[in-house]
Amino acid sequence: MTELKRYLAPTSLDQAVECLKGGNVTILAGGTDLTPQSQAGRIKFKQTLMNIRHIPQLTGITLEGKEIRIGALATITEIMEHPLVRQHLPVLVEACDHFASDQIRNAGTIGGNICNASPAGDTLIPLLVLDACVELASMPEAKLYRHCMPISTFFTGPGKTRKSLCELVTGVRIPVPGAGHVSRFYKHGTRPALDISTISIGLAADIHDGVMKNVRVAFGAVAPTPLRATATESALEGRHLDAATIEAAAIAARDEVNPIDDVRATAWYRKEMIHNMTKRLLENVSA
Amino acid sequence: MTVAEKKHRVIEPDSLIGKRIPKMDAPDKASGRTRYIHDINLPGQLHGRILRSARIHALIKSIDTSAARALPGVHVVITAADIPDQRPIGVAKDHFPLKVGRVRSERDEIAAVAAESEEIAEAALKLIKVEYEDLPVIGNPEDSIKPGAVLIHPEPHGADGSHLHLKQGTSIAHRGKADNVAMRFDYSHGDVVQAEAESDVVIEDSFKLHYVTHCCMGVSGMIAEFDSAGNVLMYSNTQVPFLHKREFAEYLNIDPARIRIIQPPIGGGFGSKLDIYPFEVICLFLARAAKRPVKMLFTREEEFLASPTRQPVLLTLRSGCKKDGTLTFRQVHTLHDNGAYTSWGATTPFVMMQTFSSLYRVPNCDYHTAAVYTNNPYAGSFRGYGNLQATFAIEQHMDMLAEAIGMDPLEFRMKNAQDAGEVTGQGMSFKSCGFKDCIKSAASRSDFSRKFAENHANQKKPGNIKRGIGMASMLHVGGGAKIYPSDGCGTILKMDDFANVTLITGASEIGQGSETVLSQLVCEELGLPISAVTVVNNDTAITPWDVGVHASRTTFIAGNSAIGAAKKAKSKILAVAAKKFDCTEADLDLRGGFVIRADSGEALVELSKLLRNLHFQDKAELVMTTFYYEPPSVHQDKGFKGDVSAAYAWGNQVVEVEVDTDTGFIKLLKVTGAHDVGRVLNRLGIEGQIEGGVVMGQGYAFTEDLMIEDGKMKNPNFRDYKLVTAPEIPEMDIAFIESMDGEGPQGAKGVGEAPAICMAAAAANAIANATGVRLFELPFTPEKVYRALHGQTPKRYWKPWKAE
Numbered sequence A: 001m002t003e004l005k006r007y008l009a010p011t012s013l014d015q016a017v018e019c020l021k022g023g024n025v026t027i028l029a030g031g032t033d034l035t036p037q038s039q040a041g042r043i044k045f046k047q048t049l050m051n052i053r054h055i056p057q058l059t060g061i062t063l064e065g066k067e068i069r070i071g072a073l074a075t076i077t078e079i080m081e082h083p084l085v086r087q088h089l090p091v092l093v094e095a096c097d098h099f100a101s102d103q104i105r106n107a108g109t110i111g112g113n114i115c116n117a118s119p120a121g122d123t124l125i126p127l128l129v130l131d132a133c134v135e136l137a138s139m140p141e142a143k144l145y146r147h148c149m150p151i152s153t154f155f156t157g158p159g160k161t162r163k164s165l166c167e168l169v170t171g172v173r174i175p176v177p178g179a180g181h182v183s184r185f186y187k188h189g190t191r192p193a194l195d196i197s198t199i200s201i202g203l204a205a206d207i208h209d210g211v212m213k214n215v216r217v218a219f220g221a222v223a224p225t226p227l228r229a230t231a232t233e234s235a236l237e238g239r240h241l242d243a244a245t246i247e248a249a250a251i252a253a254r255d256e257v258n259p260i261d262d263v264r265a266t267a268w269y270r271k272e273m274i275h276n277m278t279k280r281l282l283e284n285v286s287a
Numbered sequence B: 001m002t003v004a005e006k007k008h009r010v011i012e013p014d015s016l017i018g019k020r021i022p023k024m025d026a027p028d029k030a031s032g033r034t035r036y037i038h039d040i041n042l043p044g045q046l047h048g049r050i051l052r053s054a055r056i057h058a059l060i061k062s063i064d065t066s067a068a069r070a071l072p073g074v075h076v077v078i079t080a081a082d083i084p085d086q087r088p089i090g091v092a093k094d095h096f097p098l099k100v101g102r103v104r105s106e107r108d109e110i111a112a113v114a115a116e117s118e119e120i121a122e123a124a125l126k127l128i129k130v131e132y133e134d135l136p137v138i139g140n141p142e143d144s145i146k147p148g149a150v151l152i153h154p155e156p157h158g159a160d161g162s163h164l165h166l167k168q169g170t171s172i173a174h175r176g177k178a179d180n181v182a183m184r185f186d187y188s189h190g191d192v193v194q195a196e197a198e199s200d201v202v203i204e205d206s207f208k209l210h211y212v213t214h215c216c217m218g219v220s221g222m223i224a225e226f227d228s229a230g231n232v233l234m235y236s237n238t239q240v241p242f243l244h245k246r247e248f249a250e251y252l253n254i255d256p257a258r259i260r261i262i263q264p265p266i267g268g269g270f271g272s273k274l275d276i277y278p279f280e281v282i283c284l285f286l287a288r289a290a291k292r293p294v295k296m297l298f299t300r301e302e303e304f305l306a307s308p309t310r311q312p313v314l315l316t317l318r319s320g321c322k323k324d325g326t327l328t329f330r331q332v333h334t335l336h337d338n339g340a341y342t343s344w345g346a347t348t349p350f351v352m353m354q355t356f357s358s359l360y361r362v363p364n365c366d367y368h369t370a371a372v373y374t375n376n377p378y379a380g381s382f383r384g385y386g387n388l389q390a391t392f393a394i395e396q397h398m399d400m401l402a403e404a405i406g407m408d409p410l411e412f413r414m415k416n417a418q419d420a421g422e423v424t425g426q427g428m429s430f431k432s433c434g435f436k437d438c439i440k441s442a443a444s445r446s447d448f449s450r451k452f453a454e455n456h457a458n459q460k461k462p463g464n465i466k467r468g469i470g471m472a473s474m475l476h477v478g479g480g481a482k483i484y485p486s487d488g489c490g491t492i493l494k495m496d497d498f499a500n501v502t503l504i505t506g507a508s509e510i511g512q513g514s515e516t517v518l519s520q521l522v523c524e525e526l527g528l529p530i531s532a533v534t535v536v537n538n539d540t541a542i543t544p545w546d547v548g549v550h551a552s553r554t555t556f557i558a559g560n561s562a563i564g565a566a567k568k569a570k571s572k573i574l575a576v577a578a579k580k581f582d583c584t585e586a587d588l589d590l591r592g593g594f595v596i597r598a599d600s601g602e603a604l605v606e607l608s609k610l611l612r613n614l615h616f617q618d619k620a621e622l623v624m625t626t627f628y629y630e631p632p633s634v635h636q637d638k639g640f641k642g643d644v645s646a647a648y649a650w651g652n653q654v655v656e657v658e659v660d661t662d663t664g665f666i667k668l669l670k671v672t673g674a675h676d677v678g679r680v681l682n683r684l685g686i687e688g689q690i691e692g693g694v695v696m697g698q699g700y701a702f703t704e705d706l707m708i709e710d711g712k713m714k715n716p717n718f719r720d721y722k723l724v725t726a727p728e729i730p731e732m733d734i735a736f737i738e739s740m741d742g743e744g745p746q747g748a749k750g751v752g753e754a755p756a757i758c759m760a761a762a763a764a765n766a767i768a769n770a771t772g773v774r775l776f777e778l779p780f781t782p783e784k785v786y787r788a789l790h791g792q793t794p795k796r797y798w799k800p801w802k803a804e
């Protein structure tokens, strides 16, 4: 039994952020995290349950200047099948392809994945290496206020973000990668479908004349939040991908993560996999 | 058609045996029409929920149910104190349905509520206050047998230390147990000491088998209702309705005649419904107190927490052979984690010792098991019944011995494999035995020897992907198992005026396809199409006795029983027809719905017409027959010797894997199997049975792992308890060896458990073939495999221990 008193389904962004003002609201998107978590008693519904699925401003995948904007309500399936994403952001498609099962992908949204802020959230790793920004909306006074926050600073802990209770995530913005851009995603689960990442790795860089620039590496499920791996990035930045660089980066990767033991794996194994699979990803890029 | 032509209508011989016949219950199941217990609701029904222990091992100091009782919508709240006549349950009678004074595991039942809705019942549970005093937890069986270990079942004392004046009885629940050994099994034939002295090679290893659970898609549940005369009607998912009827009567202190059990279609059993569990008795207590029907359904989490598991086993095996490949002896010590209480599953050593003593010819065998109490979930019976564990050890040793003497593992197995006619040291008599054919078939179809040698040569070559191939064999009962006073099954068969058959059988349908196979066997005798049969098999007030669905026995035992009833009907019909056509019964037969001439196939009269003639005459008669089949097997003697099954099933499975040494991931590429099933009755059914069993064995080997830490279950959900998913299922190539068992129905033998047994053992052998590394512990999850490949798995040695 819950404290739930009210159910709302606003049809505009203004209505939605207006309702959020008091903060005593539980936001419902696809419900694929919310439902199991509330049933297991891990989260309690607040007084108002707000279904955001009827808000047009949260939908769609569009090219806006040099950015691709993905609405918060875009489902994993929509993202995976969208021509813009397939053309420019294959690393995100890769992550979506390893996400849950068809049923969950049809319901689960990218906004939900971001706000659930799981260290193992599968879209978060590609978003980190793609330098994505999270779009936020609120109504501090009487007017709609919107701003963006780099996703690399968005997460603060498991299930915790810098988003305030009065804010809604409306979408993510991703710079369209330029020429020479390469990217990879690897998810380590024990089965092809329906698995939570034991670890995951994202990699993006611009390669010109064999030299890596703007290297971005991110790891999932090795820390309280999805993580940018700065030491690994430095081990790669400005370098040729030769065997020595690859091994040095893999070692840097293993040394900079500090995972835990849980039902899925021990910390030792996670570190080993970070090493082995970072190496494999890099070898794959250099091949 | 002219009259003359019609007269000579000939019906060609036809047979249903070996055909691919869809299961009779499949259309309803596939279209969602089947009414499981979850879909049944009775007028006036209340909902029952159980309060389970918040502690693993503790004394119960006090229980306060007053707030729960006061909650509107709550009808009944019960604790042990409310049921003074509670009797202990389980094979060892070592626990009460509602726990008295002490909890011994996470699942333990403390109180129960019947309320107008599940939500109210759930809310009421939260209002029950329990005070505990924690006791030391025994989280593994090795600690349980240490001197001075805390007793799991001490003599019962009250919270203040005074003796609890429980009703006198001899059970463990009443008297306690002075040590933690729940059961022990000691078997031997020959002289292992002498045999060891004569062996050229002796190896010894310890193996560790983990916890897994059945994961039935339909969670457990039941509905209980008492009528005003005190008769009980139960809707129950039991696998053994007739034995349970007797047992429930005992727990309710009533005459068994007052209990009627109806079994709605069951959403999976696999052995999990062989015991009576506390929730069933508690549901009866609630219904009795509420004077209303009470329905109790588990949540999925509860299904994990409060269902039985497979036995976790610690096993040390010592084996020897001669240079020429002759096995000399086996010595086995095992320690079983019984959990806090004892279920039928504690008797898995019955099956394990058969594998050790008789799968191959072993002149000397010495076997010892102690099943010991811990504070873990209590293990029950599970498809394969100890045989997965035994086979895991024995079949790895077969490969290891072969390697030690430089012999091909295939040749080594063939040299020691059983033949028809063998009577083993344990007294099992193999009348039909296609074992060698199974090995040969699986090996040749998988190209075993070539691949084995090739993979072996590749072990040390560079590259992170290694291929491996491995095999394992199995022996299992295939003609029932004489454990109870009778291993029989009864059939009532009636025919109506349209030559339709109602087959009333004691054998429960549990998803295995028994309705279809039994109908097939009956139709084969009576020359009718499957569509002519209606099966009634789920009501103890109607069906004749059967010992229950277990031990892969239903096709064999209930099949012979159904054939017996059909043969009686047939001879009655032929006697009437012989009179009518003025010939002998031997001149006639039944085929295609007609009485025909046996030699020419000429149709003489429609069977339905003959039956009507018989019925609507002065000396009116109906065709109704009964038959009770009791297999010619015998009980084991005190030393566990004897021919317990009327037939034995054999099999061999070859597993091919690809190991990624960078991650420990194993891709299961292919399973090639050959099973001696006596004879294929329903090809579609048996293929389904084998494929399902292989996948269950695959889960046991690779993915499933019920993690228990100090008595606490870490992963009671499908996210973290990993069943095999569709894309992981390997290619399968299964062949059937038809040894035509003389006692089996149409030559068939049982196969229900067989296909799950070899997988883990064969997988271990395949991994060793791929990498040169042997894994002695299940499951082969990526991390476990990776650790072993990188020298991070210290070799475990469990020093053999025998209960005094």
Ligand SMILES: Cc1cc2nc3c(=O)[nH]c(=O)nc-3n(C[C@H](O)[C@H](O)[C@H](O)COP(=O)(O)OP(=O)(O)OC[C@H]3O[C@@H](n4cnc5c(N)ncnc54)[C@H](O)[C@@H]3O)c2cc1C
Pocket (backbone or CB within 6 Å): A026, A027, A028, A029, A030, A031, A032, A033, A034, A035, A036, A052, A072, A098, A099, A100, A101, A104, A107, A108, A109, A110, A111, A112, A113, A114, A115, A116, A120, A121, A122, A123, A167, A168, A169, A170, A194, A195, A196, A197
């Ligand atoms: C069987 C199963 C398998 C899964 N497998 C995976 C997997 O492989 N990889 C993976 O990453 N995840 C997985 N998940 C988790 C889940 O599906 C994803 O996190 C999904 O993206 C959540 O989206 P949703 O729309 O369903 O979120 P919801 O459940 O609706 O919401 C999640 C949280 O975010 C908040 N929220 C949602 N949208 C917004 C918004 N626009 N603004 C502010 N707050 C918001 C909600 O209040 C809630 O706290 C799985 C879940 C299940 C049940």
